[in-house]
Amino acid sequence: MATDTLATPAHLSDTQTRVFKNFIDGEWVDSISGETFENRNPADTRDLVGIFQKSNKEDVNAAVDAAKRAFAKWRLVPAPRRAEMVFRAAEILIERKEEYSRDMTREMGKVLAETRGDVQEAIDCAYYMAGEGRRMFGPTVPSELPNKFAMAVRQPVGICGMITPWNFPMAISSWKLLPAVVCGNTCVIKPAQDTPLSTFNLVRAMTDAGLPKGVINIVSGFGSMVGTPLAEHADVRAISLTGSSEVGRIVGGIAAKSFKHCSLELGGKNPMIVLDDANLDLAIEGGLWGGFGTTGQRCTATSRIIVQKGVYRAFIDRYIERAKKLKVGNGLDESVEMGPAINEKQLQTDLSYVEIGKNEGAKLMCGGNRLDQGEYKYGWFMQPTVFIDVDPKMRIAQEEIFGPVVSIIACDNLENAIEIANGIEYGLSSSIYTRDVNKAFTAMRDLYAGITYINAPTIGAEVHLPFGGTKATGNGHREGGIGAIEFFTEWKSVYVDYSDKLQKAQIDRVD
Ligand code: UN1
Numbered sequence: 001m002a003t004d005t006l007a008t009p010a011h012l013s014d015t016q017t018r019v020f021k022n023f024i025d026g027e028w029v030d031s032i033s034g035e036t037f038e039n040r041n042p043a044d045t046r047d048l049v050g051i052f053q054k055s056n057k058e059d060v061n062a063a064v065d066a067a068k069r070a071f072a073k074w075r076l077v078p079a080p081r082r083a084e085m086v087f088r089a090a091e092i093l094i095e096r097k098e099e100y101s102r103d104m105t106r107e108m109g110k111v112l113a114e115t116r117g118d119v120q121e122a123i124d125c126a127y128y129m130a131g132e133g134r135r136m137f138g139p140t141v142p143s144e145l146p147n148k149f150a151m152a153v154r155q156p157v158g159i160c161g162m163i164t165p166w167n168f169p170m171a172i173s174s175w176k177l178l179p180a181v182v183c184g185n186t187c188v189i190k191p192a193q194d195t196p197l198s199t200f201n202l203v204r205a206m207t208d209a210g211l212p213k214g215v216i217n218i219v220s221g222f223g224s225m226v227g228t229p230l231a232e233h234a235d236v237r238a239i240s241l242t243g244s245s246e247v248g249r250i251v252g253g254i255a256a257k258s259f260k261h262c263s264l265e266l267g268g269k270n271p272m273i274v275l276d277d278a279n280l281d282l283a284i285e286g287g288l289w290g291g292f293g294t295t296g297q298r299c300t301a302t303s304r305i306i307v308q309k310g311v312y313r314a315f316i317d318r319y320i321e322r323a324k325k326l327k328v329g330n331g332l333d334e335s336v337e338m339g340p341a342i343n344e345k346q347l348q349t350d351l352s353y354v355e356i357g358k359n360e361g362a363k364l365m366c367g368g369n370r371l372d373q374g375e376y377k378y379g380w381f382m383q384p385t386v387f388i389d390v391d392p393k394m395r396i397a398q399e400e401i402f403g404p405v406v407s408i409i410a411c412d413n414l415e416n417a418i419e420i421a422n423g424i425e426y427g428l429s430s431s432i433y434t435r436d437v438n439k440a441f442t443a444m445r446d447l448y449a450g451i452t453y454i455n456a457p458t459i460g461a462e463v464h465l466p467f468g469g470t471k472a473t474g475n476g477h478r479e480g481g482i483g484a485i486e487f488f489t490e491w492k493s494v495y496v497d498y499s500d501k502l503q504k505a506q507i508d509r510v511d
Contacts, residue, residue, distance in 0.1 A: 017048055017050070017051055018049075018050040018051070019036070019050065019051045020050050020051065020052050020053070020196065020197065020200055020220070021053055022053045022055060022059055022063070022217075022218055022219050022220060023200070023203060023216070023217055023218040024059070024062050024063045024066050024214075024217045024218075024219070025062075025066035025069070025070075025213050025214045025217065026066075026207075026212070026213025026214060027213075029062075030053060031053035031054055031055045031056070031059050031221070032055075032056070032058040032059055032062070033054070033055075033056055033058075035053070035054035036051045036052060036053055036054055037051070037052055037053075037054045037193065037221070037222075038050075038051055038052075039051070039052055039107055039193075039194070039195070039196060039197060041106045041107065041109070041379075042108070042109040042194075042339075042340045042341065042342050042343060042379060042380050043109050043329070043330040043331060043332075043339060043340045043378075043379040043380075043381075044330060044378045044379055045378050045379065046378050047106060049103070049106050049107045049197060050107075050196075050197055052193075052196050052220040052221075053219075053220050053221065054220075054221050054222070054225070055219045055220060055221035055225065055226050056221070056225045056226070056229070057225070057229040059219050059221070059226070060188065060219055060226055060229045060230050060233060061229075061233070063188040063217035063218075063219045064159060064161075064188055064217075064230075064233050064235050064236060066213075066214040066217050067159045067186040067187060067188050067214055067215075067217055068159055068186070068235055069214055070186045070212060070213065070214025070215050071156075071158060071159060071185070071186040073212070074181075074184060074185075074186055074212065074214075074215050075155075075156050075184040075185075077184070079133040079134070079136055079182060079183070079184065080133045080134050081133075082133055082181060082182050082184065083129065083130040083131070083132065083133020083134065083182050084130065084133070085181075085206070085209045085210050085211050086126050086129050086130045086133070086178050086181065086182055086206070086209070087126065087127065087130035088209035088210065089126050089178075089202075089205045089206045089208075089209040089211075090123045090126035090127050090130065091209075092205040092208055092209055093119060093122055093123045093126065093202075093205050094123060096201070096205065097116060097119050097120070097123070098116075100115075100119050100170065100198065100201045100202075101115040101116045101118070101119050102115070102332065103197050103198065103201060104118060104119070104169060104170060104195070104197070104198045104201075105331040105332050105339070106197075106332070107169070107194070107195045107196075107197045107198065108166060108167070108169055108194070108195045108198070108339075108342065109295070109331055109339040109340045109341070109342060109379075109380075110167075110294050110295065110297075110331050110339045111331035111334075111336050111337065111338070111339050112331055112332060112334060113334075114293065114294060114331070115331070118168055118169070118170050118171045118198075119170055119171075121168070121170075121171035121174065121463060122170045122171050122173070122174035122178075122202055124462070124463045124464075125171070125174040125175055125178050125463040125480075126174065126178055128463050128464050128481070129178040129179050129182045129484070130182070132179065132182055132485055133182045136154045136182075136183070136485060136489070138151060138152045138153050138154055138491070139151065139152050140152075143495070144505065144506075144509075145497075145499070145503045145505065145508065146499060146503075147497065147498050147499035147500075147503075148495060148496065148497045148498070148499060148503060149495070149496040149497075149498065150493070150494070150495050150496075151493070151494050152491050152492065152493045152494070153491075153492050153494060154183065154485070154489035154490070154491065154492075155184070155489060155490050155491075155492050156183050156184035156185040156488070156489060156490070157183075157185055157237045157238045157261055157488060157489065157490050158185060158186075158235075158236075158237035158238070159185065159186055159187070159188065159235055159236050159237055159238075160176075160180045160185045160186070160187045160188075160236070160237070160238040160239070160240065160488065161187075161188050161189075161190075161230040161231060161233070161236045161238070161239045161240070162176040162177065162180075162187060162188070162189040162190065162239075162240050162241075163189075163190050163223070163227045163230070163231075163239070163240070163241040163242070163243065163251065164176065164189065164190070164191050164192055164199060164242055165192050165242045165243055165299075166192035166193075166194040166195040166342050167294060167297045167298060167299070167342070167402075168298075169191065169192065169195035169196075169197075169198035169199060170198040170199070170201065170202050172242050172479075173189060173191065173198070173199045173202050174202055175463070175467070175479045175480060175484065176189070176240045176242075176479070176484075177189060177202065177203070177206070177216060179484035179485055179487075179488050180238075180240075180488045181206075181211065181215055181216065182485075183485060183488040183489045185238070185488055186214060186215050186216070186217075187215070187216045187217065188217045188218075188219060188230060188236070189203075189216065189217070189218050189219070190218075190219055190220065190221065190223075190226045190227050190230060191218065191220060193220070193221065193222050193223075194342050194343055195342075196218075196220045199218060200218065203216050203218055223247065227241075227247075227251065228250075228254065231251050231254040231255055231260075232254055232258075234258060236260065237260055237261060238260055238261035238262070238263075238487070238488065239251060239254075239255045239260050239261070239262050239263070240262075240263040240479075240487070241262075241263070241264050241265070242265040242266075242299070242479075243265075243266065244266060244267055244400075245266040245267045245400075245425075245426075245472045245473075247266075248264040248266040248474070248475075251264065252264055252475060261487060261490075262475065262477075263474075263475070263477035263479065263487050264474045264475045264477070265299070265467070265468050265469075265473070265474050265477075265479060266299070266426075266469075266472060266473050266474050267299060267400040267426050267428070267472060267473060268298075268299045268300055268301070268303075268400060268426045268427075268428030268429060268458075268469065268473055269303055269304060269397075269398065269399065269400050269424045269425075269426045270290075270300055270301060270302055270303055270304065270426075270428055270429040270430060270431075270449075270458035271302075271304045271305075271306050271420070271421035271424075271430050271431070271447075271458070272286065272287055272290060272302045272304070272305050272306070272430075272431045272432070272433070272457055272458055273306045273307075273308075273411070273414075273417040273418075273421060273430075273431065273432040273433065273434075273443065274287070274305060274306070274307045274308065274311065274315055274432075274433045275308045275311075275414060275417070275432065275433065275434040275436070275439060276308045276309075276310035276311050277434055277435050277436055277439075278311065278433035278434055278435065278455075279433065279435065279455070280311060280314060280315060280318070282433065282455060283315065283433040284315065284318050284319050284322060286302075286431070286433065286455075286456055286457035287302055287305050287319055287406070287457060288319070288322055288323060288326070289302075289457055289459070290302025290431070290457025290458050290459050291303065291305070291323075291384075291386075291404070291406040291457075292323065292326055292337070292338050292384050292404050292406075293338075293459060294459075295338050295339055295340065295341060295403065295404050296350075296401070296402065296403045296404040296405060296406070297341070297342060297346070297402050297403065298459055299400075299428055299429075299473075300428055300429040300451065300458050300459045300461065301402070301458065301459065302406065302431070302457045302458045302459065303400070303401060303405070303406060303407065304390075304392075304397055304406075304407050304408075304409060304420075304421075305319075305406060305407070305408045305409070306408075306409045306410075306411050306417045306420050306421060307408060307409070307410060307411065308410075308411055308412070308413065308417065309410055309411070309412060312410050315408075316365070316386075316388050316408055319386065319408070320365045320366045320386055320388075323366050323367070323384045323386050323406075324366050324367075324384070326338050326384045328371060328376075328381055328382075328383065328384070329375060329376075329381075330375070330379070338384060338404060340379040340380040340381045341380040341381070341382065341403060342380070343380060344380055346380070346402065346403065347370065347380040347381075347382060347403075349401065349402070349403065350382055350385075350401060350402075350403030350404065350405060351370060351382065353395075353396055353399075353401045353403070353405055354367075354368040354369075354385060354405065356395050356396055357387045357390070357394065357395075357396040357405070357407070360391070360394040360395060360396065361391075361394075362387040362388070362389060362390045362391070362394060362396060362407065363387060363388045363389045364385070364386075364387055365386050365387065365388050366383070366384065366385060366386040367382070367383030367384050367385030367386065367404070367405075368382075368383060368385050369382065369383050370382050371383060382403070382404060383404075384404045384406075385403075385404055385405045385406070386405075386406050386408065387405070387406070387407050387408065388408045389408075389410070390407040390408060390409045391409070392409055392420045392423055393423075394407070397409060397424075398424055398425070400426065414434075414439050414442060414443070417432075418442075418443065418446045418447060421447055421449075422446075422447065422448045425471055425472040426469065426471055426472050426473045427448050427449040427450060427469045427470030427471040427472075427473050428449060428450055428451065428458075428468070428469035428470075428473040429449055429450070429451040429452075429453070429458035429459070429461075429469070430443075430447040430449040430451065430452045430453070430458060431452065431453035431454070431456060431457055431458045432447070432452070432453075432454060432455075433455055434454075434455075440454045440455075448470055448471070449469055449470060449473075450466070450467070450468045450469035450470055450473065450474075450478070451467070451469070461480065462480075463480050463481070464480065464481045465480055465481050466478035466479070466480055466481055466482070466483040467479045467480040467481075467483075468483070
């Protein structure tokens with residue numbers, strides 16, 4: 001097998017390195033410090049995707065100032081007009097879908113079919129939010145008093161700060177930016193340092209759709225240098241973060257000090273229950289997709305499979321056989337089923353959990369090793385990994401790994417399965433495979449999570465329903481659908497007294 005002699009892929013011999021600047025007040029600008037960082041392909045680190053600005057507090061301040069100026073005008077643009085720009089952005093994204101998907105596979109590593117899905121999710125979000133521009137419903141209610149009118153209207157919150165993750169680099173940026181601008185807010189976004197390009201691509205589509213300068217500003221860089229000052233900035237009224245529970249605790253604490261709106265979408269350790277009566281073929285297919293899709297790097301990844309004893313043996317035999325055959329590689333190759341970890345640190349975390357699982361006494365049945373020979377030499381690859389006979393209290397069954405490591409746990413019955421499923425600190429997604437409608441409904445009621453799937457794995461949320469979870473997964477907000485409109489608006493109750501006299505609420509009563 002070739003090692004050092006691997007041919008340099010054509011796109012790597014391109015000497016033109018793309019430099020991406022910050023986007024502030026409609027201009028592409030260097031970071032004030034002049035510092036930059038590299039964005040490299042996790043499947044092949046010889047591939048330099050681009051150079052991005054390593055920004056700091058001063059860049060954040062400039063971006064917030066621009067957003068503040070833009071807000072004065074943008075909030076007065078009628079919401080249906082604002083929404084039309086988002087609709088046009090959807091059409092532009094459709095035209096550029098293939099280009100942006102390829103960019104995303106290069107910077108993030110997930111396979112092309114999935115990056116096409118990620119861009120599609122931004123398109124779906126744009127169409128949905130464009131429709132919201134013509135709704136933004138609020139209650140109009142009868143007043144208690146005569147000749148008085150009462151209603152509540154949605155108002156923009158103001159300047160919104162956004163901190164996005166690397167695993168869904170365009171979709172999750174769209175979940176935040178698109179409802180925010182439709183609602184009349186202006187934004188400063190810090191994309192994940194591993195995958196900034198996809199946010200740039202989304203914002204480019206928005207700008208080409210006619211979004212005025214300053215409405216969306218991008219400041220690239222690292223959490224402590226950009227995310228923290230953004231969350232601390234006195235003029236920022238809302239912060240929306242998708243990331244780890246650890247970072248969520250910090251950002252939530254900062255936001256609380258100045259009473260900012262704060263939406264946190266954090267970790268998961270999502271269970272998929274397989275009962276004795278399940279369609280086993282379907283459950284195996286679903287468990288592979290949920291566990292190893294996106295290399296297990298979804299907050300909603302199926303990281304625990306809880307299987308009833310009657311089908312346990314049959315399930316694991318077939319699941320492991322299939323997991324061993326998954327094709328790992330560079331996501332630009334259409335035949336590849338699982339890409340690399342996002343970076344070396346994540347790969348090391350994944351591998352460390354393999355050791356933790358072994359030491360805890362779980363049985364490693366498949367994978368567990370780094371892949372670093374031949375075609376894998378320049379990337380952060382590992383084998384799809386499956387542990388069986390996992391005790392629900394083991395760390396590999398409790399902690400979010402964010403990699404291709406699946407823990408299979410045996411259970412006695414539905415009640416026991418739900419107890420195991422709920423016995424973690426997170427509550428994002430959950431699923432059950434059963435053909436018994438009574439059991440399905442019991443699970444829908446009793447799984448304590450923000451999302452429950454029946455006869456599907458724990459991944460696959462659509463943009464028009466609420467996305468988020470319970471317990472350490474967040475702070476009660478939801479993205480997607482109407483939840484996003486709730487987050488990015490503030491209620492104003494309006495009373496119009498046209499009686500021409502002072503009417504005292506609760507005191508003057510008309511009998
Ligand atoms: C995530 O899990 O990190 O629900 C986001 C899904 C995608 C979004 C996932 N639409 O699988």
